[in-house]
Amino acid sequence: MIMTSTLSVSDDVRTDDAVASERALPVTFESVTKSFGERIVLNGVDFSVRAGEVLAIVGPSGCGKSTLLRAVAGLETPTSGTVRIDSSPVTGLSETSAFAFQEPRLLPWQTIRRNVALGLPKGTGKAAGAAHVDELLEHVELSAYADHRPREVSGGMAQRASLARALARRPGVLLLDEPFGALDALTRLKMQDLLLDIHAKHPATILLVTHDVDEALQLADRILVLSPTGGHEGAGVANVIDVPGTRPRDRSSAELGALRSTLLENLGVDSHRH
């Protein structure tokens, strides 16, 4: 919360405390290394994420994509190095970021509405909180299901509720860990459009871990390829790709097709076979 009030001072247009944190924040990785016991997962990741951009993080399975994301949320502590949101280092659970997990992770005994409200920042007034939750439920098209329990809605709806819960925090950084990975192809495309829509309405820096190269090309401003580099153990920044074109992008453009081949090669897949 200290963070939030500093921001409201620097940002003189917005004085309301709750609105103040709704500003996209840059994220910096400084030589971030993480090992679990003997196993080195991340090895000296250096990277700067610009405020407000959508960064997709791709890489081979088990290369530490999720670990990198969890380090931004404060769910993991790097073995060495620093993660900074804006200019403050992340120590412990960060209040300026919000996380949407691969599974919805909703409380089964609460309604969708109460689950979304769980994401509201501490100290939100009752009326203001309820209004914000209603607005978010509308954005993710769940207003009609607000009073249902998670088990009474589909997987896509539960994942949208999880997204709304993260947005309720008015995060400066939105962390998405393969949020659409478990959804069917059609639902996934709809969710991608929804995410872009939401990004336009709620300014936030988005870090999106995905194993889907097409998803990365469709959503991201830049794609970070995380992979073991230079014979080191543990993953580092293997490549950074700027994705051209404004969103929404034509899913069948030739330019994206070429990038897709590059990306797949980066990931060690022979693109001519796919």
Place this chain on the structure above:
Amino acid sequence: MSAAEETQGRRSPQVNGGTAQATVGSYGSSAAGSGASPEAAPAPGGKPPRAGARLLNTTGGRVLLGLVVPVVVLAAWHFSTAAGVFTSVQLPTPASVWNAAAELIQRGELWNHIGISTQRVLLGFAIGGLLGLAVGSLVGLSRVADALFSPTIGAFRAVPSLAWVPLLILWMQIGEDSKVTLISIGAFFPVFTTVYLALRHVDQNLVEAARAFGLRGVRLLTTVQLPAVVPSIFSGLRLALAQAWLFLVAAELIASSMGLGFLLTDSQYNGRTDRLILAIVLLAVFGKISDALVGVVERWAIARWA
């Protein structure tokens, strides 16, 4: 007192409650499993109704079936005593037990016995249950508290209930305090054990998500961890209630001038088998009623939280 102590000595194996506590562990952990993943529970309804099972599908039908055994037992009791199989000291007729009840009601004693016993059970159950919930939560969630307190609590649990009685009487005299304390001890352990075990099986993904959204400490406990173990809490509470009645009789057998346990010993000295059986029947009836009441709350709570 000397006769009372003799009674205590003979009855202690039954009132110890060791077996009841031994079952708590497996009971608790299985309930914890269902609490953590309620999706795994089979959907209710959808069973095709069978002609023979129609009685089972209505509340009235189940009550009717539940009454079959008591009625058969009552009939067997009536006819065997009427035929003179037992002497009236061994087993009096149902009618004489009924008359004993009527007589005690007339003298205004029965409601006093029932009232004071119920009050002791409820107080002890409430105090022991709440403490069990609080201490079970603390030890179940904090690894430090677990390492610090678990061995000691385990050792105290191993002490048979009646071993506390002399000490409690020494400290608190023969009054309500020592009885309620003994019953609280009895109610504490089932709740403590089930909550403690169940909390270790709460879905860690849910806890992590809640923590990521800033929930900590008591708010995390009441928002995520306790709701997730509601089924276990209630199985603990039902065991605790049974223990409370068990410990009530233990407390009243030893030193009291009122209550159902006193009615038992007093009837024994005076050779009033009719009153003795009356006291046992009343313990069965009130034990069952209180368990059913907790069962109603349990069904509501599970529908709400599971």
